[in-house]
Amino acid sequence: MCRMKQEPSPKPDIGGRAEIETLVNTFYQRVRSDDMLNFIFESVAQTNWQTHLPKMYAFWETVLFRSGGYTGSPLAVHAKLAPLTAMGREQFDRWLLLFQGTVDDLFAGENAEHIKNCAADMAKVIHSRIN
Numbered sequence: 001m002c003r004m005k006q007e008p009s010p011k012p013d014i015g016g017r018a019e020i021e022t023l024v025n026t027f028y029q030r031v032r033s034d035d036m037l038n039f040i041f042e043s044v045a046q047t048n049w050q051t052h053l054p055k056m057y058a059f060w061e062t063v064l065f066r067s068g069g070y071t072g073s074p075l076a077v078h079a080k081l082a083p084l085t086a087m088g089r090e091q092f093d094r095w096l097l098l099f100q101g102t103v104d105d106l107f108a109g110e111n112a113e114h115i116k117n118c119a120a121d122m123a124k125v126i127h128s129r130i131n
């Protein structure tokens with residue numbers, strides 16, 4: 001059979017920790033090649049990626065499966081950044097575009113839809129509280 005004619009294999013859903021790590025790693029790779037957002041992480045927050053990435057695995061695992069053990073306060077962290085740099089509509093729109101685009105490129109299904117909706121809701125809340 002001609003392989004060219006086969007449908008591309010369907011994307012998996014986000015099933016657990018392994019997929020969350022893939023999603024987070026891919027998303028922050030894209031953030032780091034985006035000038036607008038990378039500036040905030042590298043120059044303003046001076047992010048330590050070795051600690052930030054595991055924190056974000058825990059965060060999203062907690063959001064999606066209630067098992068990640070995340071106990072931080074995202075609102076407070078972003079509120080501290082807001083006076084130091086531009087954290088407006090443009091930045092949040094870009095963040096969400098990259099996040100949802102990463103989900104869609106890698107995954108499809110109920111959890112993929114749910115994590116995109118959670119990200120959109122939280123972006124809205126964080127943006128409105130810090131501006």
Ligand code: HEM
Nearest residue numbers: 040041045047048059072073074077091092095119122123
């Ligand atoms: C303009 C958009 C955003 C920017 C520029 C941004 C940037 C950052 C930065 C610089 C940090 C600190 C990293 C460090 O420790 O150095 C951070 C932490 C974090 N961000 Fe965002 N962020 C954005 C939107 C969001 C959204 C929409 C969410 C949630 C869906 C989110 C979730 C988090 C979480 C959970 C942390 C870790 C907080 C903690 O330390 O416990 N961020 N973000």
